[in-house]
Amino acid sequence: MNELSRKGLAKLHWAQEHMPALMEIRKRFSEEKPLKGLKVGMALHTEAKTGMLAVTLADGGAEIRLASCNPLSTDDSVAEALRTEYGLEVHAKKWESQDEYYCNLNSVLDMHPDFVIDDGADLIAMLHTTRKDALYNVKGANEETTTGVIRLKAMAAAGALRFPVMDVNDAKMKFLFDNRYGTGQSAFDGWMTATNLTVAGKRTVVAGYGWCGKGVAMRAKGLGAIVVVTEVDPIKAIEARMDGFEVMPMVEAVKTAR
Numbered sequence: 001m002n003e004l005s006r007k008g009l010a011k012l013h014w015a016q017e018h019m020p021a022l023m024e025i026r027k028r029f030s031e032e033k034p035l036k037g038l039k040v041g042m043a044l045h046t047e048a049k050t051g052m053l054a055v056t057l058a059d060g061g062a063e064i065r066l067a068s069c070n071p072l073s074t075d076d077s078v079a080e081a082l083r084t085e086y087g088l089e090v091h092a093k094k095w096e097s098q099d100e101y102y103c104n105l106n107s108v109l110d111m112h113p114d115f116v117i118d119d120g121a122d123l124i125a126m127l128h129t130t131r132k133d134a135l136y137n138v139k140g141a142n143e144e145t146t147t148g149v150i151r152l153k154a155m156a157a158a159g160a161l162r163f164p165v166m167d168v169n170d171a172k173m174k175f176l177f178d179n180r181y182g183t184g185q186s187a188f189d190g191w192m193t194a195t196n197l198t199v200a201g202k203r204t205v206v207a208g209y210g211w212c213g214k215g216v217a218m219r220a221k222g223l224g225a226i227v228v229v230t231e232v233d234p235i236k237a238i239e240a241r242m243d244g245f246e247v248m249p250m251v252e253a254v255k256t257a258r
């Protein structure tokens with residue numbers, strides 16, 4: 001096993017220890033093979049937790065192709081371990097260019113998937129535009145994030161959506177745990193890694209007081225930042241105020257962020 005794979009495998013093992021529900025499903029899938037004969041095309045942040053999801057579907061008998069839904073978020077060690085240790089077809093690389101990003105999404109669609117697991121709706125959008133050749137085989141899809149769901153609802157309203165899509169973002173477990181708590185934590189993890197600065201004492205502007213915004217504002221406050229919220233929905237703006245945040249229009253708020 002090469003060094004990169006070894007690192008990635010350790011991360012996958014760590015993730016699976018903390019995903020007991022998925023591991024129960026994996027055990028059942030390994031025995032029952034409910035996805036035998038099906039092809040699943042995935043575009044997700046390619047890291048340990050989504051990696052274990054791909055492994056679980058493969059254990060269920062599915063043929064998998066995985067690309068990233070974001071050119072910056074791939075963990076190359078996990079991608080490598082998924083390839084070498086689990087035999088999955090992974091088309092993702094950290095810092096991939098825009099051309100490489102779309103090339104990788106095309107590689108996923110080249111398998112002519114039965115099902116699509118999308119985050120941001122790029123695969124689904126391509127199936128309706130540049131990759132209509134693969135549309136015939138798609139039975140359904142699911143979409144993970146708020147932005148993707150907004151795109152798809154507009155397509156559905158225009159009568160343009162050609163297969164059913166499950167809106168994962170509307171699951172309570174998703175918007176509460178991922179959007180609010182997950183994004184609240186990972187936004188600061190990324191910010192601190194990128195800047196090597198403390199958050200305490202910094203004036204921080206949070207744009208929007210929806211599920212993500214609430215989590216980010218809560219974590220910013222907990223880390224000692226001085227937090228300003230901007231929000232166009234008057235009820236949420238008042239909620240932010242009652243939660244103890246300053247609320248102002250972005251044009252004023254941005255001047256305070258320093």
Ligand SMILES: NC(=O)c1ccc[n+]([C@@H]2O[C@H](COP(=O)([O-])OP(=O)(O)OC[C@H]3O[C@@H](n4cnc5c(N)ncnc54)[C@H](O)[C@@H]3O)[C@@H](O)[C@H]2O)c1
Pocket residue numbers: 145146147148175178179182183207208209210211212213230231232233236250
């Ligand atoms: N892990 C992640 O990185 C992650 C996870 C979930 C969602 N997201 C993304 O985060 C974004 C927010 O998702 P969410 O679930 O919190 O959505 P949401 O709909 O719950 O909240 C968005 C809020 O922004 C407000 N808003 C809209 N336009 C505004 C403007 N011009 N100025 C100020 N406020 C404005 C809306 O009124 C709403 O309250 C989406 O783009 C979503 O795709 C990222």
